[in-house]
Amino acid sequence: MNEKYLKSLSEEEKYILRDKGTEKPFSGVYNDFYDAGVFICRACKSPLYESNTKFNSGCGWPSFDDQIDGAINCYEDLSGGRVRTEICCAKCDGHLGHVFYGENLTIKNTRHCVNSLSIQFKAYKNLELLTLAGGNFWYLDKLYRNLTGVYLLHVGYMGGKIEHSTYEQVQSGKTNHSEVVQIYFEPSIISYRHILSVFFNHCIYLNKKLKLVNNWHKPIIYFNSKEQKEQAENLLSNHSAKASCLATIQLKAETVFFRAEEQHQNYINKKNV
Numbered sequence: 001m002n003e004k005y006l007k008s009l010s011e012e013e014k015y016i017l018r019d020k021g022t023e024k025p026f027s028g029v030y031n032d033f034y035d036a037g038v039f040i041c042r043a044c045k046s047p048l049y050e051s052n053t054k055f056n057s058g059c060g061w062p063s064f065d066d067q068i069d070g071a072i073n074c075y076e077d078l079s080g081g082r083v084r085t086e087i088c089c090a091k092c093d094g095h096l097g098h099v100f101y102g103e104n105l106t107i108k109n110t111r112h113c114v115n116s117l118s119i120q121f122k123a124y125k126n127l128e129l130l131t132l133a134g135g136n137f138w139y140l141d142k143l144y145r146n147l148t149g150v151y152l153l154h155v156g157y158m159g160g161k162i163e164h165s166t167y168e169q170v171q172s173g174k175t176n177h178s179e180v181v182q183i184y185f186e187p188s189i190i191s192y193r194h195i196l197s198v199f200f201n202h203c204i205y206l207n208k209k210l211k212l213v214n215n216w217h218k219p220i221i222y223f224n225s226k227e228q229k230e231q232a233e234n235l236l237s238n239h240s241a242k243a244s245c246l247a248t249i250q251l252k253a254e255t256v257f258f259r260a261e262e263q264h265q266n267y268i269n270k271k272n273v
């Protein structure tokens with residue numbers, strides 16, 4: 001690594017990026033972190049990974065299933081008596097971690113296992129966040145994941161009393177959580193109004209299909225601003241005039257979001273059902 005990239009680094013960052021060290025598992029700030037933005041190299045500030053490629057592999061280090069084009073160089077690594085593929089920043093050659101293939105964790109079947117100390121997160125400021133509950137979250141995920149203007153999407157739990165509930169706990173109905181989808185979208189490309197109109201059609205479909213809805217599947221729009229609340233109220237009252245079943249949709253202030261287990265993320269596409 002060129003000296004100019006080392007100047008601003010702490011000793012522990014140099015240990016990882018220059019000396020190819022590894023931080024302790026589950027110790028890094030980005031291990032359990034899923035905000036919307038880009039991860040850049042901590043040494044040279046070059047963009048490396050989009051946050052919509054980040055997933056929870058359970059390994060204890062930030063995991064990504066794709067890189068920004070041309071951002072990463074790969075090298076054969078025979079250290080420790082194993083054959084692995086080292087990954088380094090293509091611009092400054094700083095050590096990031098290793099890449100593994102064929103683990104079947106995501107559709108791309110790739111895991112870039114990266115030290116938190118090698119990267120830095122920069123949040124995207126142009127995105128808006130919206131959280132919805134309505135039926136099984138696998139289907140909400142499928143409904144929104146590929147819409148143009150939706151940058152990032154997670155399924156998870158909101159509104160209950162127990163922190164970090166499991167899927168089984170939520171399904172028992174005892175935690176009071178809703179199954180939700182949390183959508184980061186770009187309002188200049190897709191409007192809040194459009195996202196809600198898709199949601200209303202989904203709720204009309206659910207109402208026809210399911211007569212008994214579990215508590216954790218009840219339709220709720222979680223708002224996180226006064227503007228979102230007012231817009232949702234107006235849209236809901238307009239649409240309810242045409243479809244009375246929509247009057248059962250509740251409006252609630254957003255509470256803490258707990259990301260669901262990785263197997264539930266992008267579930268329908270992964271299972272190809």
Ligand SMILES: [Zn+2]
Binds near residue numbers: 089
């Ligand atoms: Zn770099």
